[in-house]
Amino acid sequence: MLRESNHRRTTRLLAMALLSCVMGEFNQPCWGQILGANFNERPKDVNTSLFAASENTWSRGFYDVLAMRGITSLETNENVLGLQRAADAGQQVLVSFKWNFKGFDRNVPAPGSDDELALFQRAVETLEAIDRPINAIVLGNEPMWETHDSDLSFSGGVVPYVQFTERLLDYVQTEYGSLQTEEPRYFLGSLNRLDQTSNQNRDVVQELFRVARDNPAISGMDLHIHFGTTAEARGMAQFARQTLGAEKDLLVTEFSPVWRYKDHLNDAIGATAAGSAFASQYGYASSLEVDEYLKNAFANQVSRQEWTDFITSQPWFNTNHLSDMHGLFEEFGVSIATLGYAQPLSMRGLDPTKPNYSPFHINWLYISALVEGTTLEAYNELYMEDWLHEQRFLADLDDDSQITLADYDTIRSSLHQDVANLSYNELLKLGDLNLDRSVDYLDLQRFFDSYASVNGVRLGDLNGDSIVDVTDWPLMLANMNTSLVAQGIDESLWQSMGDINRSGWVDRNDFRLFKNAYLAAGNRLASLEAGDSEIAAPEPTCCSLTVAACVWLGGRHWFQYSKRTASKTNSTTTYGSNDSHSLTGRIRVWLSRSR
Structure with a gap:
């Protein structure tokens, strides 16, 4: 499948977004949406070196609470430690609880029973063992697949699974959430195949949406969108947004076109001209079936270039999957979507030729089980391109x-x-x-x-060394309150002279920009909103800027500018060393107050 250009993709997505904003039945502005890392039941696979490379800020894992009952030391559990590592690396943490009642061949416990209490306690103990801030908790995971049907339908005026979930919410809030510095947000879910009317009308689905809409303690609903066609994916998101309403958040903690891929596992890789060319280039028989090719890749690992060429040559593989889904999620107000993130090495040797295999595993961002090289090198090249594009354009507010x-x-x-x-x-x-x-x-x-990343210019980097630090400072001060247009300075030089906003004038607006770029680069000041009493004794970082300005500039131009400004407002102003209009005083005030 030919991959569309970045320009064409951006144009297409912009047109889709504008159409959905204008024609959408909710009459809401377009939403932004974060892509995050999904580790599913294996948070132990967290590799913090990948986060910076993929510019990732959210990590999700789930815990099968019934299975967790047999763990004697949660504090040393490798899956608990995995989310600790993620949090320590600056990630926002999302935890989902799985209640695999069907897998353990048991029903939802009776309200108020010892069994129910034991499960609630184990859930809270798991959160306590993570011992890090948790931004969001999804109280369930695929109940339609993991709970007996008798617990998903009305019985005695209640749906047992929904009643269990509401009681779980109360317990987690009381015993955990209310004790945290910042309480997590709570979501219901995770619901599957909501494009199907039979699922939409199920008691458990209707009741979970009712609770999500009506209970102020619930922030929204979580979906798992696994699909064969884009129409199916759209149906799931559209039903969820229509049923939830416009006010609360939607999450999608799993998504993939797995059923589309599954339908083509027995296709010949050389069935098309592009596929035949791929097979010839890499020495495969054109008749080799897709599942056999995947078995070989899982067994021996292929180069990243070969994997890119393979998926590009196959008409069933949507190389624009991430950008397409991102556009769909924005349209329906999905705030966070997490993708299968990093294949563990233990996935090597997987056999896709076995009966009933579902190819979830080829939809991940880092694919060390399929591609040779280090984990950092073994990524899905076309997914990464779109992933980084969407991460960066989250700033397009x-x-x-x-x-x-x-x-x-x-x-x-x-x-x-x-x-x-x-x-x-x-x-x-x-x-x-x-x-x-x-x-x-x-x-x-x-x-x-x-x-x-997008514009090729780092705001505040005046000397062109790709960082913003104290060495950029004197270049701005030397030109403060200067009209570069009046001096005939070529526009290509404006940024290097301190005109960061390219207005043709180096002024306070540029100062604000520099100060914020300086702080954002990790150069912290004593107080962002300090009063004069605090400015008088600034932190060393603030002092370093002030002293540097005085030493490099000699104070003359800034002092003259400060004096001119002061004379306009107060002709009797004097310039003592502690006054806000003195050289050091004015710099400190602007550093502390400019935003």
């Missing part, structure tokens, strides 16, 4: 397919505001780019990184 200073202004205006109680979708619109429920310098850092 005004949805104009660009990352500009207009997006920066949105984040800056929301800095340090009280936004913790807003929905994820509302937070994304304000610039909470990692959805940690705060618009802060981590979000500005992500904006500046995304701006640099």
